[in-house]
Amino acid sequence: MSELDLYARYLDMGAKLSKSGDDLAAWVEDKVRQDMERNDRQIEREKQREEREERESQRQLKREERESQRQLGCRKLEMETQLKNIELESKHHVDTATPRQGYGTQKPKIPLLFDPSQVDLYLGRFERHATAFGWHESE
Template sequence: MSELDLYAKYLDLGARLGRSGEDLAEWVEDKVRQGMERSDRQIERERKREEMELQRQREEREMQKEESQRQLELRRLELEAETKRIELGSKHHTDGAGPRPNYATQRPKIPSLNDSSQVDLYLERFERHATAFGWPETEWASCLSSLW
């Protein structure tokens, strides 16, 4: 409500209450001043409420942005770990995931063990072959048994 509207409202009300002259003028001035102060306080409260809402929205967007960044970083780390796991798995074949490598295709070219006195030489050749092909030691026994 504008100041002029408040004057008109309180002038009419004061007259109906039996006020007149200087008393009416002072009463109207006092009521208009109080009404304007009240209006100013209400406007200030609304302004502060809007500022708080804007601040809350900014903080919420910032939190969402930080959460997004955390999620991206977590996903990046997961992908890095998966890549390393795959690299290690393909290098050592010990991760237990995925298809088991076919060691038969990498069968060592060593002669059969005919003379049991040469077991040490036979095993040494096998170990060199297995190491050269990067077979995990946990698989050596099954690979060796397939040769006999």
């Protein structure tokens, strides 16, 4: 409500209360001042509340960011640990009992040896297949 509206409202009220002259003017002036001060206090309280909410919101964002960074750091540490474990296992783990992935798990399709005079051809073909399948010579 504007200041002029307040004056008009209180002038009407003062007239109904049988106030007149300087008494009416002082009474109206006092009531308008009280309303304006009340309005100013309300605006100030709302401003302070908004500032508090903004500060709390900023604190919450910072807490969430710190938590996110902490979780990211933990996840990074876990992944680095897993990578180091995998590297260590691959360096120190030699298991010939388990077949390797890929071609090593398949059996080569080599024709059977029917003619004993062609053993050299058969062994050459077998060695080429073993190499293609990634077998070690020890296997």
